[in-house]
Amino acid sequence: MRVRGETVGVMQVQSYQLDAYSSDDLDLLAALANVSAVAIENVRLYTKEQQRAARLTRILEQQQELDSLKDAVIQNVSHELRTPLAIAQGYAELLESGDLGELSTGQQEAMSIVARRIRALGGIIGNFTGILDAETRNLARESVNLADLVREPLADFQAIAEQVQLTLTAQVAPGLPPVWGDPFRLRQVVDNLLDNAIKFTPAGGHITARLRREQEGVLLEVTDTGIGIPPDRLERVFERFYQVDGSTTRRYGGTGLGLALVKEVVEAHRGRVGVESREGVGSVFVVWLPVEGAVGEEKE
Numbered sequence: 001m002r003v004r005g006e007t008v009g010v011m012q013v014q015s016y017q018l019d020a021y022s023s024d025d026l027d028l029l030a031a032l033a034n035v036s037a038v039a040i041e042n043v044r045l046y047t048k049e050q051q052r053a054a055r056l057t058r059i060l061e062q063q064q065e066l067d068s069l070k071d072a073v074i075q076n077v078s079h080e081l082r083t084p085l086a087i088a089q090g091y092a093e094l095l096e097s098g099d100l101g102e103l104s105t106g107q108q109e110a111m112s113i114v115a116r117r118i119r120a121l122g123g124i125i126g127n128f129t130g131i132l133d134a135e136t137r138n139l140a141r142e143s144v145n146l147a148d149l150v151r152e153p154l155a156d157f158q159a160i161a162e163q164v165q166l167t168l169t170a171q172v173a174p175g176l177p178p179v180w181g182d183p184f185r186l187r188q189v190v191d192n193l194l195d196n197a198i199k200f201t202p203a204g205g206h207i208t209a210r211l212r213r214e215q216e217g218v219l220l221e222v223t224d225t226g227i228g229i230p231p232d233r234l235e236r237v238f239e240r241f242y243q244v245d246g247s248t249t250r251r252y253g254g255t256g257l258g259l260a261l262v263k264e265v266v267e268a269h270r271g272r273v274g275v276e277s278r279e280g281v282g283s284v285f286v287v288w289l290p291v292e293g294a295v296g297e298e299k300e
Helices: 023-097 105-135 146-163 183-199 231-236 246-252 258-268
Strands: 142-144 167-172 179-181 206-214 217-224 272-278 282-290
Touching (some): 105 258, 142 183, 258 282
């Protein structure tokens, strides 16, 4: 008995009578052998697929255990670092401002670097915890005025933009309705989009944040005249830990979590994210969030 050129079994029929089997009998036996061969092959394939499915299930369970362990480690480490980091940042800013005594020029520059690095580390920890909160839907829910939520970080980033010779502007449509969500995490979304635009826009460039109504939601666009993103890498920019390439990682820094947080927080709010980009021209990152009550949000 053969299937696709491979022997899968043998059928033996025996008789002690001479010429016991006619040609019709032999044809019937051949047909039975063929059917049996197919049945045996199907059983073998089914068993093989069951074994493969069992292996994949075990691998998936192991991966889920590793993911849970990873999330627990990140959550615990972030929690343990948050308080001492906040204390260190507070003292660094006091020293930087001169409130604890006058510093020399060299000391002032050193403290500025220390304070900046501590703030950057705080941002990384915030991205980790933000992604975990979005993943587990552990988000606060309240009425959020996105216009205010955009204006505040714009004011904060204005000084940073001026230091690197960038123009940062905003265009906010009047009378925008509120959205229902977590103001702290949505603020992180805006912060990360602006930080990303500043990081990848060379001196003399322009960054514009636009906020307007679109259908049953509010649309935020952050446009820059930066280095742009290669077309073959555009779809991956929202992946965790993804960097456009190694050279930009070394030059611009970052962990590859900022845009991942944007995507996961926005989607946890039943919103959408997108990006359009041209190398050497710039990028447009788009966030759409439903207005309060548009998708039947549960209010506590």
